[in-house]
Amino acid sequence: MTAMKIRVQLPVSGLECGLSEMEASVQTHVRRYATQVLRPLGTRLDRLPAAAVVQEASEYWQVFAEFEKLGLTLETLLQLPDVERGRLLAIVFEELGWGDAGLAVALGAALIPGIVSAQNGRLDMLARYPGRLGCWAITEPDHGSDMLDSSGHARHPGTQHGRANCRVHLDGDRLWIDGQKSAWVSNGPSAQLAALFCGLVDDHGDDQRCVVLVPLDAPGVSRGQALDKIGQRALPQGEIFFDHVCLPRDHLLADAQQYAAAEYAVLTQANSLMGAIFTGVARAAYEQALAYAQQRRQGGVPLVQHQHVRYRLFHMFRKLEAARALARQTLLFNHSVSTPALQGAIASKVTATQTAFELASEAVQMFGGNGLSREYPLEKLLRDARASLIEDGCNELLAIKGGSLLSATDADA
Ligand SMILES: Cc1cc2nc3c(=O)[nH]c(=O)nc-3n(C[C@H](O)[C@H](O)[C@H](O)COP(=O)(O)OP(=O)(O)OC[C@H]3O[C@@H](n4cnc5c(N)ncnc54)[C@H](O)[C@@H]3O)c2cc1C
Incomplete structure (x- = not known):
């Protein structure tokens, strides 16, 4: 007599269970998008020189156009109850990463200015700059890890991070931005809106930090070369330069006290x-x-x-x-x-x-x-x-x- 062999065939998402009808439907749609759009485009963009990824005729732009059709805008996500949003983000971003890591990061980075505006109670800014492709500009040529650790948790004892390469000067009802961000800003060459985490100069000193929402078509903004790198090549990255960029003061999303x-x-x-x-x-x-x-x-x-x-x-x-x-x-x-x-x-x-x-x-x-x-x-x-x-x-x-x-x-x- 042969022993009975029990074998359970798991679904693609393994041991995951208990998806609601809505979650299962979103997962199916995003999986289709990842299969039909992200996987093939990511493979082709990977072979291009870095500068070609963001050229006007590049397939990179289709990634956003096709994603838009899924209706997963930040505004829609923000309307969901918090817990539902958390579950859905986990499902959606796993599918995107499965499709192509670099493009999934590009789609995530695109949402960051809106997320930061919402986190800081500034939903008015979402309405002011709707549908703009975003980026998170935080690291700098002289401050990579430092910029992600302003709390100093990982700082060597007795040292200072030093002055930021990019700084905002507050001046009445305006602010001025000078300096640059690192070559590693995801969507740096393509973004239209930046969540800029940078230095701050005000009456209390010149070595503080703040967050500013910057429309990247403002006079004085320029970009560096697209960065050439070994992985996630479909994700365009590059420096952003600020030469005396002037914005209304209400673009300040977080001041020195709110920065941490x-x-x-x-x-x-x-x-x-x-x-x-x-x-x-x-x-x-x-x-x-x-x-x-x-x-x-x-x-x-x-x-x-x-x-x-x-x-x-x-x-x-x-x-x-x-x-x-x-x-x-x-x-x-x-x-x-x-x-x-x-x-x-x-x-x-x-x-x-x-x-x-x-x-x-x-x-x-x-x-x-x-x-x-x-x-x-x-x-x-x-x-x-x-x-x-x-x-x-x-x-x-x-x-x-x-x-x-x-x-x-x-x-x-
Ligand atoms: C694919 C990709 C996407 C990115 N996207 C963005 C983006 O969207 N926006 C943006 O602003 N930046 C982005 N970055 C930049 C990224 O956040 C930095 O590269 C990272 O924080 C490290 O900074 P660094 O490269 O300057 O390395 P450094 O800070 O110079 O560190 C070099 C090495 O020293 C070690 N080290 C440094 N300080 C410490 C410490 N305190 N304790 C222990 N070890 C330490 C590090 O672990 C590392 O091994 C991206 C980078 C990559 C690779």
Whole structure:
């Protein structure tokens, strides 16, 4: 008598359960968009020189035009109850990341000025600049990690971050902006609106910080070259320069006193979305590896018949499920409470990006020589995932910051 073998076939999103009708429908639509638009466009844009990605005739612009048809605008998302919004963001951004990491980041960055306006109680600015492609301009040539840690959680004892490269001068009912942001601003070459996190000069001193909403067609704004890099090549990045840019003072979204809370809120949101996006990248690597293991024959049998291949696939599956669970839980938790937990968002970002990188590397190994070939999708996934360990804060800096938040007492919070 042969023993009965029980085998459960899991759906694409693994152990996920309990989606509402609306969530399942959005997931299906976004998955279709990721399959039909993001995956093929991301692959083609990856092969272009950096400067060509944002040229007028580039397919990059279709990414936004087609996304708009899904109706997932920030305004729509903001109308949802908080918890529903948290769940939906996790579902949507995993699908986008599965389609293409760089383009998923481009779509996320596009929303940041609106998110920052909403987080700072300035919904009027959403109405003032509707439909503009956004970016988050925070890092600077001399301040990469520093700019993501104004609280000083990861600062070397006894040191100062030093003066910002980009500073705002308050002058009556106007403000003036001078300086530049780093070459790493996502959508820097293409954005029409920036959430600018920068230095501030006012009556209280010249080394403070603030947040300003900047329409990037304002006189005095210019851009640098599009940055050429190894991964997420479909995501255009580049410097933004400000030469005595003048705006009405009401474009100040957060002053020196409000800055720490604004930075905390945007970093929490950005890291949470990164957790969802790179869960999608990890899923893409796992799916490719599983399919290849079933189809490629070696030693007279499909790869998957070899025990070590099964062992490798199991650990990929296990890590993917853990990353998804954390990404989902973080977004859900942070949308259920009045003050979100940055340490949770960091845990999600670090886990998902590390998982995506490990799974892409495991999948390359599974593909053997084909894993290294540009004819197969794995080498791109590996390059895309590698960039994520630095993006939105290097994982080391974030881990120190997360640890500090876990152990913070009233004295050092
Ligand atoms: C794909 C991608 C997208 C990005 N998108 C944006 C964007 O939209 N907007 C934007 O403004 N920026 C963006 N960035 C910039 C990104 O946030 C920075 O690259 C990152 O914060 C690190 O800064 P840095 O590159 O200057 O490295 P540095 O700060 O010079 O750090 C170099 C190394 O030193 C380590 N290190 C530095 N300080 C510390 C510390 N205090 N404790 C421990 N280790 C430390 C780091 O971990 C790192 O390994 C993006 C970057 C990438 C790669």
